[in-house]
Amino acid sequence: MSRDKAPTVKFLNVTKKSPENPQSATILQNISGEVPANHILTVIGPSGSGKSTLLSLCNLLISPDEGEVLIHSKEVREWTVTDLRRRVGLVFQTPTMFPGTVLDNLNLGVKLQGKTLENPEKWIEKVGLPPEILKQSANDLSGGQKQRVALARVLANQPDIWLLDEVTSALDPTAAREVEEWILQLQSKENSTVLWVTHNLDQARRVGHITWLLANGRLVEALPTEEFFENPQEDVTRRFLIGELGGIQA
């Protein structure tokens, strides 16, 4: 597959401190790296290593304390915030459904811009759900269905960068695999750039073009995914891949 090599997302010496304890606790420390257009970056690491924080920096839900985050070569704080967040869509680990029908929820992102979603059936079918589900109450859906609706809601904003924060971790294995396959198909069709945080190493290997390991707030290793899993350069990565690193200082 030929891919555009221009970076869509770029981190330059990014440091993020804990808002509760900025003097001592650092969530991310001096992160530098880039994600080329149309690539899928999988981000792995122990719990509390700063993976979700890294995603939230990309659509300015939080700001870096030091360094810069560039989206399409423009620093996030120079964007109009609402435009940035529409172009850089974030899907959370736990889908939040608002009171109302699936259609109301699907329409939400577009409605925030004062518009109405055209052809909602198309968007719900994109994530593998039948159009009849649009009339159902969103809170009656299963966990897997809610996650797909949350994904469709973000996609309906037509972002060109997707931030996926452990989007399949709350699903059973079958539903998780289905959602994963739908995301890959859609990414391939839409040529989107994806930053995908996952705890599941098999998933990271299956879906990624590039893989980063974060540990203790630092970017330990960044390699093409195959190389990352076949021939990691860092001892920390090797220990993480055999399950030794959980909670250990990198």
Added chain:
Amino acid sequence: MSLITLSFTLGFVVIAFFLSMWFKLGLQKDILIAAVRATIQLLIIGYILKVVFHLQDALFSLLLIALMIGVATQNASKRGKWLPHAWIRVLLAITVTEVVTQGLLLGLRVVAPTPQYVIPISGMIVGNAMVASGLLLNRLHSETSSHRQEIITILALGGTSKQAVYDYVKQAVRASMIPTIDNTKTMGLVQLPGMMTGLIIAGADPIQAVRYQILIVFSILASAVITSIVLGFISYPGLFNEFQQFVLSDSPIKK
């Protein structure tokens, strides 16, 4: 009422004191402080009002109203420790409420522009605005804390800070107005309001007393609505920073 007769009312304080002691409520100290404070404050305000009414000078009336607004602001702002510059927002909301409500009463010549009318009515308007402010700040904090994920989801979808919290501000405004509305609905059925009771005890015609009470009830209703709406919509921007990030901390912000 003579001072000796008045002193008999201390019996009520004694009853409250001993009941608290008997049931080990631990409120004896608070009861004593409250009784002493209320007596001193009322005596002071009584003498101040006597002077102000005698002088008939608008400046003294304005100073007294400013003092009421200041104390009300200081008291209501305690409920907004989580909100940056809460006292400025409360001050603005209570001042707007007083100016609009009192302005209408004076402008429409409903009451005479004399200290005897302006000061007591202002006291009721400002006092009610203070209660509405405290309720609003409490409710706004609980609504936005408990809907943190919904707010962040809307922001992440490209919504503005106003779009993200609009429903929760509305809920807080409604909640802060409910006690006033409920009071208004049951007025005269459940309780005879303080001002009307005072007028009747002082020998006024009950019908005349009712007319004044209606004026006060409507003013108080308007003041609750104005305070809640103004404070609600000038408070929510304090929940966000310049990048429309939701910055409400789980622990109260010390400002």
